[in-house]
Amino acid sequence: MQYPNGKKSSSLTKRAHLNQTDYSNRGMSLEDDINDTNTYYMAHNLAIIHKKPTPVQIVHVDYPKRSAAVIKEAYFKQASTTDYNGVYKGNYIDFEAKETKSKHSFPFRNIHQHQIDHMKQVIFQKGICFLIIRFSMYQETYLFPADKLFYYWDQQIRNGKKSIRYETVKKQGYIIPVRYQAKVDYLTVIEQCYMENGGTTNGR
Amino acid sequence: MQYPNGKKSSSLTKRAHLNQTDYSNRGMSLEDDINDTNTYYMAHNLAIIHKKPTPVQIVHVDYPKRSAAVIKEAYFKQASTTDYNGVYKGNYIDFEAKETKSKHSFPFRNIHQHQIDHMKQVIFQKGICFLIIRFSMYQETYLFPADKLFYYWDQQIRNGKKSIRYETVKKQGYIIPVRYQAKVDYLTVIEQCYMENGGTTNGR
Numbered sequence: 023m024q025y026p027n028g029k030k031s032s033s034l035t036k037r038a039h040l041n042q043t044d045y046s047n048r049g050m051s052l053e054d055d056i057n058d059t060n061t062y063y064m065a066h067n068l069a070i071i072h073k074k075p076t077p078v079q080i081v082h083v084d085y086p087k088r089s090a091a092v093i094k095e096a097y098f099k100q101a102s103t104t105d106y107n108g109v110y111k112g113n114y115i116d117f118e119a120k121e122t123k124s125k126h127s128f129p130f131r132n133i134h135q136h137q138i139d140h141m142k143q144v145i146f147q148k149g150i151c152f153l154i155i156r157f158s159m160y161q162e163t164y165l166f167p168a169d170k171l172f173y174y175w176d177q178q179i180r181n182g183k184k185s186i187r188y189e190t191v192k193k194q195g196y197i198i199p200v201r202y203q204a205k206v207d208y209l210t211v212i213e214q215c216y217m218e219n220g221g222t223t224n225g226r
Numbered sequence: 227m228q229y230p231n232g233k234k235s236s237s238l239t240k241r242a243h244l245n246q247t248d249y250s251n252r253g254m255s256l257e258d259d260i261n262d263t264n265t266y267y268m269a270h271n272l273a274i275i276h277k278k279p280t281p282v283q284i285v286h287v288d289y290p291k292r293s294a295a296v297i298k299e300a301y302f303k304q305a306s307t308t309d310y311n312g313v314y315k316g317n318y319i320d321f322e323a324k325e326t327k328s329k330h331s332f333p334f335r336n337i338h339q340h341q342i343d344h345m346k347q348v349i350f351q352k353g354i355c356f357l358i359i360r361f362s363m364y365q366e367t368y369l370f371p372a373d374k375l376f377y378y379w380d381q382q383i384r385n386g387k388k389s390i391r392y393e394t395v396k397k398q399g400y401i402i403p404v405r406y407q408a409k410v411d412y413l414t415v416i417e418q419c420y421m422e423n424g425g426t427t428n429g430r
Contacts, residue, residue: 064347067347067350067351069351070344070347070348070351070353072306072307074278074279075278075279075280075281075282075303076279076282076284077279078279078280078282078284078297078300080280080282090301090302091301091302092299092300092301093282093297093299093300093301093302094298094299095296095297095298096282096296096297096300097294097295097296097297098294098295098297099279102276103276107311107312108311108318109318109320109348109351109352109353110351111351111352112317112318112351112352112353113316113317113318114312114313114316114317114318114319115318116313140274143268143271143274144274144313146271147271147273147274147313147314147315147316148313148315148316149274149313149316
């Protein structure tokens with residue numbers, strides 16, 4: 023975590039507005055689509071998956087008269103896990119979601135070593151763990167299993183390649199179907215890849 | 227988390243100091259003990275359980291030159307789930323931890339309806355879900371299964387009783403052993419209660 027000692031200020035509202043403008047140009051963000059999907063899954067008792075809150079280091083809080091506590095100084099912390107986790111038919115589900123504008127490859131930028139470490143721990147504990155990767159240029163979203171990600175991640179050290187080719191994601195990942203209410207219907211893919219043999223877990 | 231409407235403003239640092247004084251009088255807090263236990267479990271590849279970050283509604287952020295973003299205005303949000311979740315041998319684990327100073331009963335205060343709703347959803351999805359209750363006066367910590375909690379929670383409407391008697395927790399819950407490195411060794415209890423028949427789940 024870094025502690026700032028800076029000079030200028032700008033508001034989140036301004037940034038949020040800029041982001042919104044972005045979204046309107048390229049459709050809903052992957053995060054919005056996943057959140058909507060999770061809400062749908064929850065409403066229909068299909069799975070319970072939540073996005074974890076953004077971790078924040080709170081330094082100073084005011085407790086004003088007759089009103090809510092106000093956090094006056096806090097800093098963003100780096101997440102020590104992936105963003106999403108939950109339960110599907112008793113199985114632990116854990117994933118990170120990333121979007122790229124690249125047409126050629128999925129860059130490792132924005133994935134941190136400690137997130138890979140976390141994913142390895144989850145796989146060791148027999149959790150179901152994967153990346154959701156969206157190539158926004160193609161409007162294609164893939165489930166990419168964590169064990170395959172590790173292979174390319176660990177290869178970085180040998181070959182210096184900090185990305186996975188689009189063709190590789192297409193070949194080794196599983197395209198996630200778009201449905202009206204489950205915009206990123208990843209449960210369908212989980213069911214196919216991990217739940218074969220009538221509900222017993224497989225391939226983990 | 228509740229929104230206070232108290233009188234004086236004070237800093238978190240001050241509060242943290244007061245809490246620390248408290249802790250030194252009555253030993254480590256349940257939260258500290260569980261966090262230590264989870265760190266131990268993780269270091270030994272026994273289970274991956276994390277406490278979720280405190281959910282915060284961020285309103286205003288400063289972006290000073292050459293340094294980290296500072297959150298200048300934010301508010302505590304009510305958590306929509308329990309505090310802890312993760313994976314143990316492929317199984318989804320989900321729990322809330324509460325400490326009481328009462329000698330006679332565990333009060334429902336600080337448990338919210340939406341947390342109960344979440345726990346019911348988890349049980350429906352065949353997750354392993356429970357409360358960890360510490361009676362600090364006895365230095366006894368219990369695992370109390372969610373399905374038994376629901377019974378007493380739902381009874382509130384009929385009999386108005388907003389707590390569970392200590393004797394009931396003792397009888398229907400499972401005492402959690404204290405170990406040097408796993409101060410709240412709840413995995414031992416999970417193993418006994420949910421993992422019988424050689425790893426297949428039971429009693430959920």
